[in-house]
Amino acid sequence: MQTADVLVIGGGITGSSTALGLVLKGAGNVVLLDEQLKSQRLSRGNFGLTWFMCKGAGYPGYSLWCRKAAKAWPEFANRLETESKYNIELDWTGGAVHAFGQDELDGFAQSIKTIREGCESKGIDYPVDILDRQQFADLMPKMTLGEDVAGAMFTKEQGHVNPLKLLGAVRNWFQKLGGVYHGAQGAKEIIPQSNGTVLVKTTTETYECKKLVIAAGHGSARLTAALGEKLNIYPQRGQLMVTARCERKLDFPLLSVRQTQDGTYMIGLSTENTALDARVTAEAMKSQAANAVRIFPELANLNWVRAWGAIRVMTPDGGPIYSKIPGHDNISVLALHSGVSLAPLHTEVIAPWILGETTDNQVSDFSNGRFNA
Numbered sequence: 001m002q003t004a005d006v007l008v009i010g011g012g013i014t015g016s017s018t019a020l021g022l023v024l025k026g027a028g029n030v031v032l033l034d035e036q037l038k039s040q041r042l043s044r045g046n047f048g049l050t051w052f053m054c055k056g057a058g059y060p061g062y063s064l065w066c067r068k069a070a071k072a073w074p075e076f077a078n079r080l081e082t083e084s085k086y087n088i089e090l091d092w093t094g095g096a097v098h099a100f101g102q103d104e105l106d107g108f109a110q111s112i113k114t115i116r117e118g119c120e121s122k123g124i125d126y127p128v129d130i131l132d133r134q135q136f137a138d139l140m141p142k143m144t145l146g147e148d149v150a151g152a153m154f155t156k157e158q159g160h161v162n163p164l165k166l167l168g169a170v171r172n173w174f175q176k177l178g179g180v181y182h183g184a185q186g187a188k189e190i191i192p193q194s195n196g197t198v199l200v201k202t203t204t205e206t207y208e209c210k211k212l213v214i215a216a217g218h219g220s221a222r223l224t225a226a227l228g229e230k231l232n233i234y235p236q237r238g239q240l241m242v243t244a245r246c247e248r249k250l251d252f253p254l255l256s257v258r259q260t261q262d263g264t265y266m267i268g269l270s271t272e273n274t275a276l277d278a279r280v281t282a283e284a285m286k287s288q289a290a291n292a293v294r295i296f297p298e299l300a301n302l303n304w305v306r307a308w309g310a311i312r313v314m315t316p317d318g319g320p321i322y323s324k325i326p327g328h329d330n331i332s333v334l335a336l337h338s339g340v341s342l343a344p345l346h347t348e349v350i351a352p353w354i355l356g357e358t359t360d361n362q363v364s365d366f367s368n369g370r371f372n373a
């Protein structure tokens with residue numbers, strides 16, 4: 001029998017960034033397990049935005065949470081790169097969402113006004129501007145906008161990273177601090193004990209732990225169901241495509257097009273409610289390529305070299321789930337979209353919350369139980 005002070009199931013970006021926070025808080029022997037499910041390689045298949053803008057329209061609490069995460073990102077990245085020695089390829093150069101036509105731009109202005117009022121009422125700024133076509137074009141002097149682009153919403157205070165390097169850096173720092181990572185071990189069964197500990201049977205071991213964190217993406221629902229808790233998540237496929245490398249001209253990411261530090265353009269914005277099917281489709285490739293070319297016509301000249309699909313973990317209101325399993329206060333479940341953007345909060349706020357040292361009262365707003373009311 002192995003023992004752990006805290007066992008974390010799921011080594012994607014959510015489990016890894018939380019496990020890092022646990023060792024930083026001195027939680028003792030922290031063990032992180034990942035089963036490496038091919039259908040659930042979400043943390044390796046995402047777009048890499050560190051983004052708050054337009055998240056949580058109609059859900060002020062989520063807007064606020066995303067804004068807090070963006071404010072924490074530069075310092076988080078700085079510490080992460082210093083400690084891990086990884087270059088996570090963060091460009092903190094801003095971010096934009098294009099508008100096709102004036103009506104769409106006017107809609108952005110209205111939506112931003114509402115979100116800003118919500119954030120400012122809680123004492124947090126919301127630095128997003130609405131740019132007309134010329135102002136937007138002036139920010140990208142090397143790119144030419146398509147004729148349908150009327151303008152954009154823009155903020156200087158977000159950016160993008162290389163998500164693979166981010167994941168590697170987080171796990172590296174976690175292990176340097178004494179955390180233990182097993183990259184090919186699946187949790188099979190969770191058995192709460194009457195003495196307050198939890199037994200976890202994995203593919204190769206049995207662990208006894210004082211606290212358990214379930215952060216297994218789509219794998220979490222099966223684990224919580226066995227504890228009597230229905231997890232309110234559903235799968236949503238997104239597909240991404242990548243062009244050949246070329247001269248770097250786009251200095252900041254758009255929601256649907258970004259240029260990486262090695263010069264490739266990543267393109268994607270599709271959302272499909274599918275089962276756990278990560279295949280790509282010609283239909284989505286065509287429609288998102290057409291969208292990208294409508295924003296930047298010159299992209300039509302590039303070769304498209306790779307594509308993949310990944311399955312988002314979505315909740316009914318789009319916000320994250322941070323919850324203790326009813327009757328088992330020592331078992332937490334984390335299930336969410338935007339795990340890259342929210343990573344600093346998982347290290348700095350969610351890890352202390354797991355240990356019973358809450359630093360932000362907002363966490364309790366994100367329980368799984370909010371969907372059961």
Ligand SMILES: Cc1cc2nc3c(=O)[nH]c(=O)nc-3n(C[C@H](O)[C@H](O)[C@H](O)COP(=O)(O)OP(=O)(O)OC[C@H]3O[C@@H](n4cnc5c(N)ncnc54)[C@H](O)[C@@H]3O)c2cc1C
Nearest residue numbers: 012014035037043046047049187217219238338339340341
């Ligand atoms: C197309 C697309 C684009 C995206 N773009 C962005 C973006 O730009 N910015 C952003 O912030 N977010 C983005 N996301 C969302 C982001 O990728 C996810 O929020 C994040 O990866 C979730 O990480 P996770 O660790 O919760 O889940 P996962 O990455 O799925 O990790 C869960 C892990 O648990 C493991 N596991 C499952 N069951 C078990 C078990 N029983 N035992 C052990 N291990 C188990 C799995 O193998 C998996 O590795 C995007 C998602 C998609 C699909």
